[in-house]
Amino acid sequence: MHTNNGPDQQLIDQFVGAAHGDLEKVRHMVDERPDLVFKVSSQNETALQAAAHLGQRKIAEYLLAQGAPLDICTAAMLGKADDVSRMLTADPGLAQSSGAHGIPILFYPSLGGQIKIAEELLARGADINAGKGMNTSLHAAALTDRAEMAEWLLAHGARTDIVDYAGKTPLEVATEHKRHRVEAVLRSYPAGPDATPDNS
Numbered sequence: 012m013h014t015n016n017g018p019d020q021q022l023i024d025q026f027v028g029a030a031h032g033d034l035e036k037v038r039h040m041v042d043e044r045p046d047l048v049f050k051v052s053s054q055n056e057t058a059l060q061a062a063a064h065l066g067q068r069k070i071a072e073y074l075l076a077q078g079a080p081l082d083i084c085t086a087a088m089l090g091k092a093d094d095v096s097r098m099l100t101a102d103p104g105l106a107q108s109s110g111a112h113g114i115p116i117l118f119y120p121s122l123g124g125q126i127k128i129a130e131e132l133l134a135r136g137a138d139i140n141a142g143k144g145m146n147t148s149l150h151a152a153a154l155t156d157r158a159e160m161a162e163w164l165l166a167h168g169a170r171t172d173i174v175d176y177a178g179k180t181p182l183e184v185a186t187e188h189k190r191h192r193v194e195a196v197l198r199s200y201p202a203g204p205d206a207t208p209d210n211s
Contacts, residue, residue, distance in 0.1 A: 020052075020053055022044070022047070023047065023050040023051070023052055023053075024052045024053055024054075025040070026040050026044075026047045026050070026052075026058055027050075027052035027054070027056055027057065027058045027061050028052075028061075029058075030058035030059070030061040030062045030067070030070055030074070031061045031062070031065055031067070032065065032067055032070070034067075034069055034070050034073065037058065037070055037073065037074070038073065041077055045077065048074055048077045048078055048079045049078075049079065054111075054112075055111070056111040056112070057079070057111075058070075058074055058079070059071060059074045059075070059079040059080075059082070059085055060082070060084070060085070060110055060111035061111065062074060062085075063082075063084050063085040063088045063110060063111070063119060064084070064088075064110055064111050064112065064114050064118070064119070064146075066088060066122040066123060066151075066154075066155060068088075068089060068123075071085055071088065071089060072089070081094060082110070083095060083098045083099070083105050083108065083116065084108070084109075084110035084111075084114075084116055084119045085110075085119070086098065087116060087119035087120040087125060087128050087132070088119040088120065088122050088123055088125075089123070090120075090123055090125045090128065092125070092127055092128050092131070095128050095131065095132070096131060099131065099132075099135055103135060103136075106132050106135035106136045106137045107136060107137060107138065109141075112145060113145055114142060114145055114146050115137070115138065115141035115142045115145070115146075115147070115148070116132060116137055116141075117129060117132055117133070117137050117138070117139060117141065117142075117147075117148035118142060118146050118147065118148050118150070118151045119151070120132065120148075121148040121149070121151035121152045121155075121157065121160050121164065122151045122152075122154070122155050122157075123155070123157070124152070124155070124157040124159060124160040125160075126159070126160060126163050129148070129160070129163065129164075133167060139164060139167055139168050139169050140168070140169060140170050140173060142173070142175075143173050143174070144174070144175070144176060145175060145176050146175050146176065147169070147170075147173050147175070147181070148164055148169060149161060149164050149165070149169045149170070149171065149173070149181040150175050150179075150181050150184055152164060152181070152193055153181040153182070153184040153185040153188070153190055153193045153194075153197070154184060154188065154190070155190070156185070156188075156190035156191070156192050156193050157193065158192035158193050158195070158196050161181075161193045161196045161197065162196055165196070165197075165200055171197060171200050181193075181197055182194065182197040182198065185197055
């Protein structure tokens with residue numbers, strides 16, 4: 012049942028859950044209740060934030076078209092470099108911000124291999140190794156098999172030994188998901204805070 016004050020929390024949670032990967036369900040639910048676009052789940056996450064941290068470009072773009080406000084993490088995931096620059100100029104502290112579930116900002120451009128955006132965030136003070144126990148930028152590159160992104164991250168000090176929320180290193184993530192290009196890159200790097208590439 013709906014109340015006159017808006018959808019109940021269970022419906023909001025269903026909508027945000029759908030935004031993790033089910034575009035058709037998202038569209039159907041928005042047709043029924045357009046205000047869901049602006050609601051926050053019981054996990055303190057909007058539908059747009061859910062789409063962003065899983066790299067669901069089509070869902071994110073649809074939600075933005077429905078009026079969802081653009082945030083810097085979503086902009087970074089979508090490769091909107093001008094928007095990211097504008098937001099950082101207005102609030103330099105955003106370079107150390109995080110998205111849903113505390114996922115650090117550099118995770119988002121790494122999902123889509125957005126090196127230009129990652130470069131700006133790093134130059135403005137983003138921590139390339141943020142996300143221990145959650146997801147680091149290197150985990151993002153592993154998830155989406157972005158070999159060039161992984162190489163860039165490693166060249167700029169990304170550690171290979173940090174584990175995610177499931178206790179897995181980026182190499183373990185790449186191996187589990189059969190992300191062979193990133194797996195090959197990571198296997199050329201020893202694990203540890205002082206890791207350097209093995210070019211032999």
